[in-house]
Amino acid sequence: QVQVVESGGGLVQPGGSLRLSCAASGRIENFYWMAWHRQAPGKQREPVARINRYAPANYADSVKGRFTISRDNAKNTVSLQMNSLKPEDTAVYYCGVTTSGVTYWGQGTQVTVSS
Numbered sequence: 001q002v003q004v005v006e007s008g009g010g011l012v013q014p015g016g017s018l019r020l021s022c023a024a025s026g027r028i029e030n031f032y033w034m035a036w037h038r039q040a041p042g043k044q045r046e047p048v049a050r051i052n053r054y055a056p057a058n059y060a061d062s063v064k065g066r067f068t069i070s071r072d073n074a075k076n077t078v079s080l081q082m083n084s085l086k087p088e089d090t091a092v093y094y095c096g097v098t099t100s101g102v103t104y105w106g107q108g109t110q111v112t113v114s115s
Helices: none
Strands: 002-007 010-012 018-026 033-039 046-051 067-072 077-082 091-099 102-105 109-113
Touching: 002 091, 002 102, 018 033, 018 091, 018 109, 033 067, 033 077, 046 067, 046 077
Parallel strands: 010 109
Antiparallel strands: 002 018, 018 077, 033 046, 033 091, 067 077, 091 102, 091 109
């Protein structure tokens, strides 16, 4: 089993920044993906960014140039630096870890962008 815990959400004004963090523990292989998805009210969950040890990070078009995903392989953590936030970024953000073909999700953290 793999445990995933997110932190760092909150309320921020448009144009502001937030940093989300995620820690994974348990049986994790060396080669695995860590990703952030989000789900806004009334909408389906969508991918935001993902990263693995061997390839460049991938981003949704809607966040390119504003969000940066990074990971610490030694600590099994991943972060999402979110800059120039917009009201449409408001959502519950979920961290997912994919290892051995299975994706484990955290409980989610709320991000609200509002003036």
